[in-house]
Amino acid sequence: MSYRGRVPNAETLGLMLQQGRLARGLSQRELAAELGLTQRWVSEMEAGKPGKLTERLFAMLESTGVRLYAELDEPSRERERDGDHGVERDHGVDGVERDRDADGVERERDVDGVERERDGDDGVERDRDAESRGDA
Numbered sequence: 001m002s003y004r005g006r007v008p009n010a011e012t013l014g015l016m017l018q019q020g021r022l023a024r025g026l027s028q029r030e031l032a033a034e035l036g037l038t039q040r041w042v043s044e045m046e047a048g049k050p051g052k053l054t055e056r057l058f059a060m061l062e063s064t065g066v067r068l069y070a071e072l073d074e075p076s077r078e079r080e081r082d083g084d085h086g087v088e089r090d091h092g093v094d095g096v097e098r099d100r101d102a103d104g105v106e107r108e109r110d111v112d113g114v115e116r117e118r119d120g121d122d123g124v125e126r127d128r129d130a131e132s133r134g135d136a
Helices: 009-024 028-035 039-046 052-064
Strands: 004-008 069-073 077-082 088-090 096-101 105-109 115-119 125-128
Touching: 004 009, 009 039, 009 052, 009 069, 028 039
Parallel strands: none
Antiparallel strands: 004 069, 077 088, 088 096, 096 105, 105 115, 115 125
């Protein structure tokens, strides 16, 4: 699930960026270090402090009739995509790893070793635990 909203000004952009940072459990200092910026710059951006870039950006958006939207991804998941094999992998903080292959088959593995598989074509769902697979 993600959250999407219109960004009409620098203040709203700052709030969206702040929510994204907080959702990922980062402090301003940690985000700044990750991006090679100062904590002050992150703070000012989140506060919507006017700057040349943001003033010009929002003036140009208004003049051209273009609307800017920001989307905040669900914070509890880390996604990776393997284009070579058509696999989409989703690592949730809930301990469940989810895969979806190019054929539409979805697989979930939880921390207890229970594996669930759903076939997107026929809707069949199968549950297997680590012991029955021989992994234990």
